[in-house]
Amino acid sequence: xxxxxxxxxxxxxxxxxxxxxxxxxxxxxxxxxxxxxxxxxxxxxxxxxxxxxxxxxxxxxxxxxxxxxxxxxxxxxxxxxxxxxxxxxxxxxxxxxxxxxxxxxxxxxxxxxxxxxxxxxxxxxxxxxxxxxxxxxxxxxxxxxxxxxxxxxxxxxxxxxxxxxxxxxxxxxxxxxxxxxxxxxxxxxxxxxxxxxxxxxxxxxxxxxxxxxxxxxxxxxxxxxxxxxxxxxxxxxxxxxxxxxxxxxxxxxxxxxxxxxxxxxxxxxxxxxxxxxxxxxxxxxxxxxxxxxxxxxxxxxxxxxxxxxxxxxxxxxxxxxxxxxxxxxxxxxxxxxxxxxxxxxxxxxxxxxxxxxxxxxxxxxxxxxxxxxxxxxxxxxxxxxxxxxxxxxxxxxxxxxxxxxxxxxxxxxxxxxxxxxxxxxxxxxxxxxxxxxxxxxxxxxxxxxxxxxxxxxxxxxxxxxxxxxxxxxxxxxxxxxxxxxxxxxxxxxxxxxxxxxxxxxxxxxxxxxxxxxxxxxxxxxxxxxxxxxxxxxxxxxxxxxxxxxxxxxxxxxxxxxxxxxxxxxxxxxxxxxxxxxxxxxxxxxxxxxxxxxxxxxxxxxxxxxxxxxxxxxxxxxxxxxxxxxxxxxxxxxxxxxxxxx
Numbered sequence: 001x002x003x004x005x006x007x008x009x010x011x012x013x014x015x016x017x018x019x020x021x022x023x024x025x026x027x028x029x030x031x032x033x034x035x036x037x038x039x040x041x042x043x044x045x046x047x048x049x050x051x052x053x054x055x056x057x058x059x060x061x062x063x064x065x066x067x068x069x070x071x072x073x074x075x076x077x078x079x080x081x082x083x084x085x086x087x088x089x090x091x092x093x094x095x096x097x098x099x100x101x102x103x104x105x106x107x108x109x110x111x112x113x114x115x116x117x118x119x120x121x122x123x124x125x126x127x128x129x130x131x132x133x134x135x136x137x138x139x140x141x142x143x144x145x146x147x148x149x150x151x152x153x154x155x156x157x158x159x160x161x162x163x164x165x166x167x168x169x170x171x172x173x174x175x176x177x178x179x180x181x182x183x184x185x186x187x188x189x190x191x192x193x194x195x196x197x198x199x200x201x202x203x204x205x206x207x208x209x210x211x212x213x214x215x216x217x218x219x220x221x222x223x224x225x226x227x228x229x230x231x232x233x234x235x236x237x238x239x240x241x242x243x244x245x246x247x248x249x250x251x252x253x254x255x256x257x258x259x260x261x262x263x264x265x266x267x268x269x270x271x272x273x274x275x276x277x278x279x280x281x282x283x284x285x286x287x288x289x290x291x292x293x294x295x296x297x298x299x300x301x302x303x304x305x306x307x308x309x310x311x312x313x314x315x316x317x318x319x320x321x322x323x324x325x326x327x328x329x330x331x332x333x334x335x336x337x338x339x340x341x342x343x344x345x346x347x348x349x350x351x352x353x354x355x356x357x358x359x360x361x362x363x364x365x366x367x368x369x370x371x372x373x374x375x376x377x378x379x380x381x382x383x384x385x386x387x388x389x390x391x392x393x394x395x396x397x398x399x400x401x402x403x404x405x406x407x408x409x410x411x412x413x414x415x416x417x418x419x420x421x422x423x424x425x426x427x428x429x430x431x432x433x434x435x436x437x438x439x440x441x442x443x444x445x446x447x448x449x450x451x452x453x454x455x456x457x458x459x460x461x462x463x464x465x466x467x468x469x470x471x472x473x474x475x476x477x478x479x480x481x482x483x484x485x486x487x488x489x490x491x492x493x494x495x496x497x498x499x500x501x502x503x504x505x506x507x508x509x510x511x512x513x514x515x516x517x518x519x520x521x522x523x524x525x526x527x528x529x530x531x532x533x534x535x536x537x538x539x540x541x542x543x544x545x546x547x548x549x550x551x552x553x554x555x556x557x558x559x560x561x562x563x564x565x566x567x568x569x570x571x572x573x574x575x576x577x578x579x580x581x582x583x584x585x586x587x588x589x590x591x592x593x594x595x596x597x598x599x600x601x602x603x604x605x606x607x608x609x610x611x612x613x614x615x616x617x618x619x620x621x622x623x624x625x626x627x628x629x630x631x632x633x634x635x636x637x638x639x640x641x642x643x644x645x
Contacts, residue, residue: 001500011427040158041171041188042181098494118585127442151186159198166205177208188346192217216285222276224338225250227288238294245341247272254489255333260320278332279327287339290322295335297350299325300421305349311462312339312470315479321480329353329386337632343485347413348397349476351420352390354405355383363387367403368542369572369627370566390416395487401631403540404643410475415481422447426454428469495509500544500561500641513544513561533561538629538639545578545626547588551577551611554626556588564626575627576638579604581614582621588628589614 018305039391098162102118136146146157162178164234169175183199184192196218199209211218219227231241250256287293296302302325308318316323326332330351339346353358362380365372408418412430417424424430432454439453458464503510513531533544541563550558556576564578571577573593580586589604604614604622618620628638 014215018613022629036567038158038162038175039181039185040155041085042185049268055157069127081536099627102395119626124409128278152191153187155183156191159195159464162202163198166207173481175205175207178202178210180209180211180212183211184213184218189217196220212290216282216289219285219339220277221280221287221335222273224341227342229288229342244425245338245340249341250337253337255337255392271455279331280335284324284335286322286327287324287344288342289320290319292322292345292483293339294321294347294349295328295332295339296323297329297332300451301325302426303448303452304421304455305460308473309477312473314476314481319481320626329390333389333396335447336393336396337488338470340488342487344376344486345413345483347415347480348393350390350393350414350520351417352405353386354419359383360405364404368569369567369575370569371572372539390518396489397487399536401538403538408472410472412479413486415472415476415479421451424452424472425465428466429458429464498535498639498641499508500533500643502531502533502643504531507534511537511544511563513546515546533641533643535641537563538631540565541639543626544641545588545628549588549607551606552588552590553608555607556638559642561641561643562588563629563641565629566629567624573622576630577624578626578628580623580625583623586625587614591624 010466039128085272089316098119126288137143137151138146138149138157140149140153146154164178166175168284183195192215198212199218200223202209213219225244225246227244231243232238233241233242250272287295294305296305302323309316324335326335329350332348336346336348355363359379362372362376363383365376366384387405391406394403394406394414394416398411406416406418408424409416435457436450437455439450442453444450444453497621502513506512506607510532512529513533515530530546532564537544542565543563544561545564547558547560547562548555567577571591573591576588578586578588579591587604590607592603592605593601604616606613630638
């Protein structure tokens with residue numbers, strides 16, 4: 001397309017600046033720069049296409065495959081064919097025979113007329129040797145011309161011809177552009193899937209394929225960046241709005257960055273597509289055509305929710321609402337990100353999976369910054385990883401970071417179960433074990449089917465569910481009906497989120513600001529708050545510390561503010577603390593416990609290699625006043641802010 005770009009550059013000054021349909025004329029000069037273009041409208045028949053017109057798409061394709069018949073007839077080699085036929089006439093005496101017969105006719109004089117007559121045997125019409133109109137025959141049990149076949153076969157012929165042309169194509173530029181209106185018309189499901197695969201094959205081989213569709217078979221979540229959703233919106237007047245979303249934009253969203261971190265940055269586009277394709281099997285594609293999407297973690301909710309909703313008068317199909325099963329909690333956030341990018345309102349329903357009490361207590365110890373043994377860390381690591389993903393969904397929706405597992409919550413754009421769907425809904429049903437036993441005796445197995453049949457029983461006997469659960473359903477339906485699409489939080493916006501406003505007096509949501517300059521003590525009550533700050537802070541932040549110094553650069557820039565929590569326990573290796581040394585100097589350092597030359601030591605480490613570390617000896621008094629909070633605990637990335645000034 002470099003030729004088109006050059007043409008545009010050269011002719012830009014001549015282009016009309018306002019849209020004027022009457023001024024639009026065919027520009028043959030620029031058309032020659034484009035590859036062949038084939039447009040297949042919704043309504044057409046092969047009979048119309050096979051007429052010998054310049055606009056015939058069959059004729060264009062056929063000429064590309066077989067060759068231009070008109071060009072063949074005008075070729076100099078055709079003269080050789082004509083001379084050869086003339087020689088055959090002479091060799092067989094046809095010309096002499098005609099000469100003798102015509103002389104005889106002239107000599108016969110049996111009438112009063114003297115008008116001469118003769119027999120003329122003209123040369124044949126050489127064009128009939130090459131049929132200009134393709135004669136395509138189809139043997140589907142009855143061998144006949146394509147015009148006599150159904151619409152499915154007629155459309156299939158077009159695509160087969162294109163594939164044949166593509167196989168024969170030897171050019172350097174794009175072989176063709178194809179545009180199709182509603183390719184799904186007349187097609188059965190298996191053929192739709194095959195045709196979609198053909199479109200992808202066309203694109204992979206250099207063609208440009210454009211089509212409009214209302215069928216999920218022709219879109220795919222794992223190729224979301226191929227999709228353009230066209231809507232007719234109205235403000236003061238109607239206008240057309242096109243939504244598109246690229247893979248690069250997906251990588252920049254806050255949820256993706258927080259949930260996948262470095263793993264995502266190392267993944268190629270095709271790897272991300274394969275990961276999406278592995279867990280998305282078609283149902284999710286319906287979300288691109290819906291007015292609203294309900295994303296659930298698994299099949300259990302997908303089977304049961306429509307029944308409870310129907311009991312309360314909420315018909316999903318009539319409201320063009322689609323429930324899609326994500327297959328995993330990671331996919332919930334991923335699908336939410338993709339659909340929200342297209343401004344499709346999304347409601348997420350997932351489990352918080354609050355761990356058992358022993359693991360939950362380890363979680364709380366870690367949040368407090370308490371020291372954990374190696375065995376405890378091994379137990380806790382999967383819990384922290386799961387918590388990060390599940391609560392990352394809430395953070396992506398609300399912008400609020402969670403410091404603890406949430407209770408069962410019905411919010412504007414999500415519902416989260418404290419543990420899971422079954423323990424919240426099913427365990428609220430009296431004698432639920434008897435009902436499960438009866439379902440099992442009927443040969444029904446598996447959580448999704450069991451949830452479906454429990455919902456059917458509740459539908460017949462609504463009193464089985466207590467009013468508290470029906471209240472959850474009604475509240476959820478109300479939120480779903482009124483929900484709006486949420487603008488995605490991009491990593492570029494984190495700069496905005498990290499901007500705070502310094503104020504003199506406290507207000508709702510503000511945090512006190514202390515200085516970490518030498519001699520300041522942020523722990524004792526007599527220490528003075530220097531300011532207050534407003535902004536977006538983690539839920540467990542007690543204060544902000546104004547960092548003055550370069551020892552922690554570039555992680556914590558000089559002059560920035562960090563979110564911190566008051567600290568009362570023993571320090572944990574690897575965490576960053578605000579420390580008071582010998583009741584005087586206040587520093588911000590990373591606490592490290594390490595062995596050096598066979599000796600065990602403790603260090604207050606500077607992240608700036610040009611700044612010195614501070615070894616902790618027995619004579620040094622160190623008070624760990626605050627722990628610096630991190631948004632990425634694995635990579636020790638602190639919540640760091642700058643003020644608006």
